[in-house]
Amino acid sequence: MRVAFVASEAFPFAKVGGLADVIGSLPQALQKQGLEPTIFLPWYWGIQGYYVGEAWFSFEGRREQMGIGHAEHNGVRYVLVGLGDFARDKPYGYPDDFRRFVRFALATAHLLGDFDIVHAHDWQAALLPLLRNLGWFKARTIYTIHNLAYQGVWGSQDFYAWTGLPGETYYGAGLEHHGSVNLMKAGIVNADAVTTVSPRYAWEITTPEGGEGLDGVLRAHQWKLRGILNGLDTHYWNPATDPYLQHHYDASDLSGKAQNRALLLAELALEDRPTLGVVSRFAQQKGIDLIADAVDGLMGLGINLVVLGSGDPNLERTFAWMAAHLKGRLAYVQGYNEALAHRIYAGSDGFLMPSRFEPCGLAQLIAMRYGTPPIVRAVGGLLDTVKHWETGFMFDALDAGGILHGVREFLKHPDRESVARKAMQQDFSWDKPAREYLALYRQLLGMA
Ligand code: ADP
Numbered sequence: 001m002r003v004a005f006v007a008s009e010a011f012p013f014a015k016v017g018g019l020a021d022v023i024g025s026l027p028q029a030l031q032k033q034g035l036e037p038t039i040f041l042p043w044y045w046g047i048q049g050y051y052v053g054e055a056w057f058s059f060e061g062r063r064e065q066m067g068i069g070h071a072e073h074n075g076v077r078y079v080l081v082g083l084g085d086f087a088r089d090k091p092y093g094y095p096d097d098f099r100r101f102v103r104f105a106l107a108t109a110h111l112l113g114d115f116d117i118v119h120a121h122d123w124q125a126a127l128l129p130l131l132r133n134l135g136w137f138k139a140r141t142i143y144t145i146h147n148l149a150y151q152g153v154w155g156s157q158d159f160y161a162w163t164g165l166p167g168e169t170y171y172g173a174g175l176e177h178h179g180s181v182n183l184m185k186a187g188i189v190n191a192d193a194v195t196t197v198s199p200r201y202a203w204e205i206t207t208p209e210g211g212e213g214l215d216g217v218l219r220a221h222q223w224k225l226r227g228i229l230n231g232l233d234t235h236y237w238n239p240a241t242d243p244y245l246q247h248h249y250d251a252s253d254l255s256g257k258a259q260n261r262a263l264l265l266a267e268l269a270l271e272d273r274p275t276l277g278v279v280s281r282f283a284q285q286k287g288i289d290l291i292a293d294a295v296d297g298l299m300g301l302g303i304n305l306v307v308l309g310s311g312d313p314n315l316e317r318t319f320a321w322m323a324a325h326l327k328g329r330l331a332y333v334q335g336y337n338e339a340l341a342h343r344i345y346a347g348s349d350g351f352l353m354p355s356r357f358e359p360c361g362l363a364q365l366i367a368m369r370y371g372t373p374p375i376v377r378a379v380g381g382l383l384d385t386v387k388h389w390e391t392g393f394m395f396d397a398l399d400a401g402g403i404l405h406g407v408r409e410f411l412k413h414p415d416r417e418s419v420a421r422k423a424m425q426q427d428f429s430w431d432k433p434a435r436e437y438l439a440l441y442r443q444l445l446g447m448a
Contacts, residue, residue, distance in 0.1 A: 001035060001116050001117065001441060001442075001445065001447075002036075002038075002114060002115045002116045002117070003030070003035050003036075003037040003038070003115065003116065003117040003119060003441060004037065004038050004039075004040060004112055004115040004117070004118050004119065004139070005023060005026075005027060005037055005038070005039045005040065005119050005121065006040045006105070006108055006112075006118065006119070006120045006121065006125040006128055007019065007023045007039065007040075007041060007120075007121040007122070007124070007125055008041070008042060008091055008092070008101065008104075008121070008122065008124035008125070009023060009041075009091060010023035010024045010039055010041050010073075010078070011023070011024030011025070012024065012073065013041060013044070013047045013071070013073070013078070014041065014042075014044050014047070014091050015336075016090075016091055016092065016281075017281055018146065018230070018360065018361070018362040018363075019121065019122060019146045019147075021230075021232070021233065021362050022121075022146065022197070022230055022362075023039060023041075023121065024073070024233065025231070025232070025233035025236070025430060026231070026430055026433070026434060026437070027039060027076045028074055028075070028076055028233070028430070029231065029429070029430030029431065029433070029434035030434050030437065030438065031075065031076065032431070032434065033434055033435060033438045035438065035441075036077070037076065037077075037119075038077045038078070038079055038115075039076060039077070039078045039079070040078075040079050040081060040108050040111065040112075041078055041079070041080055041081070042080070042081055042083065042086040042091070042100075042101075042104050043067065043069050043080035043081055043082040043083070043086055043087075044086050044087070044088070044091060045086070045087045045088055045089055046089075047069075047071065047080060048071065049069030049070055049071040049078070049080040050069060050070045050071070051067060051068075051069055051082075052068050052069060052070050053067075053068050054066060054067050054068060054082075055068060055107075055110055055111065056110075057106055057107045057109075057110050058106075058164060059103055059106060059107075059162060059163075060161065060162050061161075061164060064107075066081055066082055066083055066107045067082025067083075068080070068081065068082060068111070069082055079111060081104060081107055081108050081111070083100070083103055083104060083107060085099075085100045085103070086100065086104070098152060098153075098154040099154075099158070099162060101123070101124040101125075101152065102127060102159065102162055102163060102183075103162070104124065104125075105124070105125055105126075105127040105128055105131070106127070106131070106163060108125075108128070109127075109128060109131045109132075109136045109137060110136075112128075112136075112137040112139060113137055113138070115137070115139045116139055116140065116441075116445060117139055117140055117141075117142065117441045117444065117445070118132065118137070118139040118140070118141050118142070119141075119142045119144065119437075120141065120142070120143050120144070120187060120191070121143075121144050121146060122144070122145065122146045122147065122150065122184075123150055123151050123152030123183045123184045123187070124152065125143075125187075126143060126152060126183040126184055126186055126187030127183055127186060127187070128141060128143075128187075129141040129143055129186070129187055129190035129191035129192070130169065130173050130174070130175070130186045130187075130189075130190040132190070133173065133190050134165070134166075134169070134173075140192045140441075140444040140445060141190070141191045141192050141193075142191060142192065142193045142194075142195060142440065142441070142444070143187040143188060143190075143191035143193070143194050143195075144194075144195045144196065144197070145184070145187075145188075145194065145195070145196040145197075145205070145359070146196075146197055146359055146360075147285075147359050148184065148196075148205050148210075148211070148212045148214065148359070149212055149285060149357075150184075151177075151182050151183065151184035151185070151212070151214070152181075152182065152183030152184055153177070153180050153181065153182050153183075154180060154181050155180060155181070156170055156175075156176070156180065156181050159175075159181040173186065173189065173190060174186050174188070174189030174190060174217075177213070177214070177217075178213070182214075184214065185214060185217055188214070188217055188218060188221055188225075189217065189221065191224070192224070192444050193224050193226075193440055193444060194218075194221060194224055194225045194226075195225070195226055195227065195228050195437075195440070196225070196226075196227050196228075196359060197227065197228065197229065197230045197359045197360035197381060198227050198229050198230070198359060198360040198380060198381030198384045198385070199226075199227035199229065199384055200227065200379075200380050200381060200383045200384045201227060201357075201358070201359045201360065201380040201381055202225055202226055202227030203227075204357070204379070204380055205218050206218045206219045206222055206225075210357060210380075226440075227384075228433050228436045228437060228440075229360060229381065229384060229385070229433055230360040230362060230365075230381070230433065231428060231429050231430030231431070231432070231433045231434070232362065232365050232366065232369060232428040232429065232430070233430070234369070234428060234429045234430075237345075237366050237369050237370075238369070239256070239257070239346055239369070239370050239371065239424075242342055242346070244338070244339045244342035244343065245260055245342060245343065245346050246259070246260065246263060247259040247260050247263075249371070250424070251371065251421045251424040251425050254371060254417065254420065254421070257346060257347075257370075257371055257420075260343065260346040260347040261275070261346075261347040261348070261349070263343070263347065264306070264343050264344065264346075264347030264348070265304075265347070267343070268306060268331035268333075269327070269328060269331070270304050270306070270328055270329065270331055271304065271328045271329060273302050273303060273304045273329070274302065274303055274304065274349045274350070274410075274411065275303070275304040275305075275306060275347070275348050275349050275350075276298075276303055276304065276305055276306070276348060276349065276350045276351065276352045276375070276407070277306045277307075277308075277344040277345065277347075277348030277350070277351045277352070277367070277372065278291065278305065278306065278307040278308065278309065278344075278351070278352050278353075279308045279309065279341045279344055279345065279351075279363055280308075280309045280353070280363065281309060281310075281311045282309050282310055282311030282312040282315045282316060283311050283312065284312075284356065285355060285356055285357060285358070286353075286354075286355055286356075287353075287354035287355050287356050287377065287398070288307075288309065288311075288312070288315050288319075289315060290354050290398065290399060290400055290402070290403055291305070291307070291352060291354060291403065292315065292318050292319065292322070293399065293400035294400035294403040294404055295322055295326070295330065297400060297403075297404045298403075298404070298407060299326065299329060299330075301404065301407055301408065301411065303407060304329050304330065304331075305329070305330045305331070305352075306331045306344055306347075306348060307319055307323075307330070307331070307332045307333070308332075308333045308335075308337060308340055308341060308344055309334075310334050310335050310336065316334055319332040319334075320332055320334065345366050345367055345369075345370040345372055346370045346372070348367075348372050349372065349373075349416070350372060350373050350374070350375050350393075350407075350410050350416075351363065351364065351367035351372045351373070351374040351375065352374075352375050352403070352406075352407075353367075353374055353375070353376045353377070353382065354376070354377045354395075354398075354402065354403050354406075355376070355377055355379060355380070355382060356377075356379070356398060357379055357380055358376075358377075358379055358380035358381050358382045359380055359381055360380070360381030360384075360385075361376075361380070361381045361382050361385070364376055364382055364385060364386055364392065365385060365428045367392075367423075368385075368386070368391055368392065368423035368424065368426060368428070369423075369424060369426075369428055370424075371420035371421065371423060371424045372420065372423075373391065373392045373393060373410065373416065373419045373420055373423055374386055374392040374393070374423075375392065375393045375394075375395070375403075375406040375407055375409075375410050376392060376393070376394055376395075376406070377394070377395060377396070377398065377402065377406075378394045378395065378396050382394070388409075389409070389413065389419070390419065390422055391419060391422050391423040391426060392419070392423060393406050393407075393409045393410045393413075394406065394409075395409070
């Protein structure tokens with residue numbers, strides 16, 4: 001069975017969030033199940049690959065060339081799709097993102113002739129199931145929603161001018177949504193199977209509250225929708241071997257964790273108080289604004305906060321300001337910092353994640369793996385992965401009061417170390433989810 005993944009991020013080549021962790025680790029787990037998936041990724045600036053040739057595709061009515069590169073990581077084969085507008089220093093955040101990824105999908109479709117399964121991820125690859133239905137390639141298609149909030153929406157005039165696709169696909173193949181082209185919708189409508197990254201989120205997105213305007217579409221296709229919980233790369237995220245940590249530890253002996261904690265507090269000049277970590281994109285989804293609202297209350301509870309992240313500039317300014325005024329008690333580091341993220345996961349006493357919605361969430365899994373009980377809002381994948389009072393703490397209310405309630409529960413627990421140990425002992429590996437994906441591939445190929 002020949003399986004292709006098509007995605008916009010893969011750790012360590014390009015990472016913005018959890019999508020990169022998934023694409024960087026699930027294929028290795030599938031290899032253990034006997035598959036050899038190939039990952040198709042845009043050839044971003046800075047990715048070291050071997051140039052192996054070029055291929056042609058059509059865009060804006062012209063024949064265009066793409067460069068093709070090969071790369072390998074942990075024994076997994078990557079095909080790098082070289083298009084001029086990906087030679088930029090970050091994957092997204094440009095006004096022409098929609099156009100760039102439509103080009104990526106059209107170009108990649110020409111390279112998929114040899115595959116039995118094409119597994120497309122998020123809106124950037126969502127056009128592929130439709131192209132398959134138009135006969136561009138033959139594989140069975142799976143579309144995985146990692147985050148329904150980003151749908152790939154654009155005006156239809158540009159879309160058809162760029163792609164040259166037949167106009168009847170607008171209504172007939174599910175591209176149209178509220179008067180625009182919506183790639184996420186087309187992925188859902190056209191794929192043979194649709195998955196998302198936790199069972200709870202698979203249900204939430206079929207409701208008006210969680211559906212981001214696509215709940216009706218998802219309900220109509222619920223028969224082919226299911227949730228498969230994400231795993232973690234448990235070799236990479238391992239406090240017993242993590243090269244970013246000075247002191248290693250496991251569930252049988254947490255003394256190394258205490259040493260990492262002391263180093264983290266010293267590094268960030270924090271007083272010795274219960275310390276909660278936050279490692280996150282600063283996006284509306286993550287409820288970082290609610291943490292800002294809760295800071296007074298948290299200080300009142302005698303808590304330190306260590307916050308690493310960037311995104312919304314207003315929130316960045318707010319946290320920089322609070323850190324300046326709460327020296328010794330609140331540390332804020334702006335930006336993306338892999339090494340510091342590891343030190344925070346290992347050195348904090350608890351991990352705060354008050355998401356408004358959460359498809360799966362990896363940060364809370366990493367925190368548990370590092371013996372740092374997460375304090376999370378009871379939503380989406382957080383609800384599927386954290387056990388209240390056993391491996392972490394949960395709260396419901398989407399406001400500062402909710403966060404403070406969760407933190408009080410955390411402080412109240414008589415034996416936080418047992419919670420940490422139990423969290424560390426959970427199975428977060430990809431073994432089970434990889435078997436579920438394999439079973440789905442086999443089912444689609446009539447091999448079940
Ligand atoms: P999302 O994909 O919505 O951003 P997840 O919890 O699924 O959220 O995955 C987030 C991933 O990105 C985790 O691996 C987390 O450690 C990492 N991450 C987020 N922000 C930063 C940052 N500022 N520096 C380093 N790693 C980060």
